[in-house]
Every structure is written in C-alpha cells, then in structure tokens.
Amino acid sequence: MSKPHQGARGSYGARTAPYAQPSPTTARGRARSAPYLFVLPAALLFALFFALPIGYAIWLSLHKAQVKGLGLGKGAKQEVWAGLGNYTAALTDPELLHSAARVLGYGLVVVPVMLGLALFFALLLDSERVRARAFGRLAIFLPYAVPGVIAALLWGFLYLPAVSPFHYLLRAIGLPEPDLMDGGLLYGSMANIAVWGGTGFNMIVIYTALRSLPAEVFEAARLDGCSELQIALRIKIPMVAPSLVLTFFFSVIATLQVFNEPMTLRPLTNGIPSSWSPLMKVFSDAFTGGNIYAASATAVILALVTFLLSFALLRASNRSTTQGAPR
Known part of the structure; x- marks a missing residue:
C-alpha cells in the first residue's frame, strides 16, 4: 500500500495553519x-x-437678492448679505401677524375639542361594559389613515352648497343654509376636518396608556364603592396624565404647522387668503412671490417659535410631574 503524498494540499494527515x-x-x-x-x-x-436643509434655510434667511439696473442680462441679479433685515421685515409684516392670530383662534377650537373627544372615546373603550371594542377602535382610528389632502377635499365638497347633501336636506326642509366656507364658520369647518382626522391617533395613545394600568387598582376602587365615573375621573385620568401631555404637545405642534386644510380648501372659496396660516405665508412668498429669502426667514422664525413653545410645555410638564410625585 502506497503512502499518501505528504506535500499534497488537503491530503490526509496534512497539517493546517493554526487559526490566528x-x-x-x-x-x-x-x-x-x-x-x-x-x-x-x-x-x-x-x-x-x-x-443640511436647515442650515441652507438659515443661510438664505441672512441674504437677499440685489437687482442692478433693469435686471436684465448676466450678473444683473446678485445675492448679497442682508443680516437680520429679513427677520425684521418678517416680524413687522402684518400678513404674518394676522396669520398667526388666525392659527391661534384655530388652535383654541381644535386642541380642546380633539383631546376631549380622544379622552372620552379612550375611557369609553376601556370600560368593561362596552361591546365590540375592536370595531370601535378601528372605526375611530380609521379617519387618521386618510391622507389630509383627501380628507380636506372630501369635507370641502360636503361644505359646498351646490353639491353638499346637507344643503340639499336644508333646502328640502326649508331651513336657512349656512355658508360654511366664509366668515367665522370657516374656523369651525377647518377645525372639524382636523378633529375628524386627529382624534383617532390621540385616542389610541391614551387608550394604550389606559390598558397598561394595573387592574387591581380598579378592582380595589370598585370594592370601596366607587362608580365607573369616579374611577375614570379620580384614578384613570390622573394616571394617564403623561399621555395627555404628550397628545397635547403633538396637537399644539400640528396646529402651528397647519397647511393642508386651508391650502386644499382655498380653490373652493374666496374666504381663505394666500397667507391664512404662517406656513401658507412661507409657501406664498417662496413660490408665488419668488422671494425665497423672506420665506426662509419666516420659516426659521416659525421653527424657533415651535421649539421654544415645545420646550416650555415639556419643562412645565416635567416640573408638575416632579412636584406631584411622592417623596
């Protein structure tokens, strides 16, 4: 029998290098x-x-376009340093101030109603006496899944007197038809769209916090003779206060950045100006007026206001939570 070749690679008995x-x-x-x-x-x-986009927006807000002569030819329009001039012009612009006032009135309607309905539905679905809770959660959350532009279009056609079934019923009954797309009712019309679309999300957040609470606390309260209303008001709501603060925080930010509803409804009515909200003012300055430098300054101001307001709300929330915590 011949011996295996010792020099062959992979042959029996060949030595392999140790693992390093x-x-x-x-x-x-x-x-x-x-x-x-x-x-x-x-x-x-x-x-x-x-x-990078934030830095570029800040850089644009500190510049302006300078036109030489008739503005014709190459080099007739140059970008020069403006300093804080765009910010000064934005803060003294009456259109921006009016848009901020409109958004403030819009938020005073949207935020309390939306959070109140979200808390009510969450408490209702958390009750043991309620049936078909899975269907209820889906039905309440479903409007949130509809894109904001589509929701605004749907409600806009429901508001129009020519095609709205509500106006048809009012005409058939002989009742007056309110103009939901003009005047003070316009705030309620747009607030209705925001409440219809945002209640489901806030409800899910609060409902999830309620389902995480220990059931022993509620059983002990029932043994002590507390009714379901007392349990909801004195136990459930205080224990889900962090979730309420979180939903309030999100709702305030969304209110400051409202854009879809007024921008989508604007072609359907003459009651919505191009600068109805601060974001619409930014859009109008940048793409209609062609002044991207002023639009950048307004956008930076809006971002700073949102940041400062969010920081103040979180600071106040943390302070109240710390003071209310047991020592």
Whole structure:
C-alpha cells in the first residue's frame, strides 16, 4: 500500500495553519467602533435630509437678492448679505401677524375639542361594559389613515352648497343654509376636518396608556364603592396624565404647522387668503412671490417659535410631574 503524498494540499494527515486569534487591543477597537458603524447610516441621512436643509434655510434667511439696473442680462441679479433685515421685515409684516392670530383662534377650537373627544372615546373603550371594542377602535382610528389632502377635499365638497347633501336636506326642509366656507364658520369647518382626522391617533395613545394600568387598582376602587365615573375621573385620568401631555404637545405642534386644510380648501372659496396660516405665508412668498429669502426667514422664525413653545410645555410638564410625585 502506497503512502499518501505528504506535500499534497488537503491530503490526509496534512497539517493546517493554526487559526490566528485577534489581539485584545484589536478586539477592543472593534467593539468600540461597532456602535458608531450602526449609527453611521442614520447620521448620514440626518445630515443630508435634515441638518443640511436647515442650515441652507438659515443661510438664505441672512441674504437677499440685489437687482442692478433693469435686471436684465448676466450678473444683473446678485445675492448679497442682508443680516437680520429679513427677520425684521418678517416680524413687522402684518400678513404674518394676522396669520398667526388666525392659527391661534384655530388652535383654541381644535386642541380642546380633539383631546376631549380622544379622552372620552379612550375611557369609553376601556370600560368593561362596552361591546365590540375592536370595531370601535378601528372605526375611530380609521379617519387618521386618510391622507389630509383627501380628507380636506372630501369635507370641502360636503361644505359646498351646490353639491353638499346637507344643503340639499336644508333646502328640502326649508331651513336657512349656512355658508360654511366664509366668515367665522370657516374656523369651525377647518377645525372639524382636523378633529375628524386627529382624534383617532390621540385616542389610541391614551387608550394604550389606559390598558397598561394595573387592574387591581380598579378592582380595589370598585370594592370601596366607587362608580365607573369616579374611577375614570379620580384614578384613570390622573394616571394617564403623561399621555395627555404628550397628545397635547403633538396637537399644539400640528396646529402651528397647519397647511393642508386651508391650502386644499382655498380653490373652493374666496374666504381663505394666500397667507391664512404662517406656513401658507412661507409657501406664498417662496413660490408665488419668488422671494425665497423672506420665506426662509419666516420659516426659521416659525421653527424657533415651535421649539421654544415645545420646550416650555415639556419643562412645565416635567416640573408638575416632579412636584406631584411622592417623596
């Protein structure tokens, strides 16, 4: 019997090179760099699509376009430094101040009604006596799944007297037909769209917080003779206060950034100006007036106001939670 060739690769009895173990220093270096490698894609996306546009908007807000002569020919229009001139013009612009006042009135209607309905539905679905809770959650949440532009179009045609079934019924009965697209009723019409679409999301947040509460607390309260209304008012609502603060925080931000409802309803009525809300003012200045520098300054001011208001609300919420916590 012939012996196996010792020099053949992979032959029986051939020796293999020992596995090279990494040094402790290399292993520690890899362990330290691994989290940064996982975070790197998110950091790049954040820098490209969030931080960079914000920085560019700030840079534009500090410049302006200077036209030489008739503005014809190459080099007739130049971008020059403006400093805080755009911000001064924006803060003294009556259109921006009026749009801020309109959004304030709009928010005074939307936020309390929407959060009140969300809390009511969440407490109702959390009750043990309610049947078909799964269907109720889906039915209340479903309007939130409808895109805002489509919802505004649907409600806009329901508001129009020529095609609205509500106006048809009022005419058939002989009752007066209110103009829901003009005057003071316009606030209620747009607030109705926001409430219809946002109540479901806030309800889900509050309802999830209610379902996470221990059932022993409610059983003890019932044994002590508390009614369902007393349990809801004295136990459930105080225990879900952080969720209420969170939904209030989201609702205020959405109110300050209202754009879809008035912009979609504007072609259907003459009662909505092009600067009805601050974001509509930004859109009008940038794409209708062609003044992207003033629009950038207004956008930066709106972002700062939103940030400061959010910071103040969170600070007040944390302070009240800390003072109310047991020591």
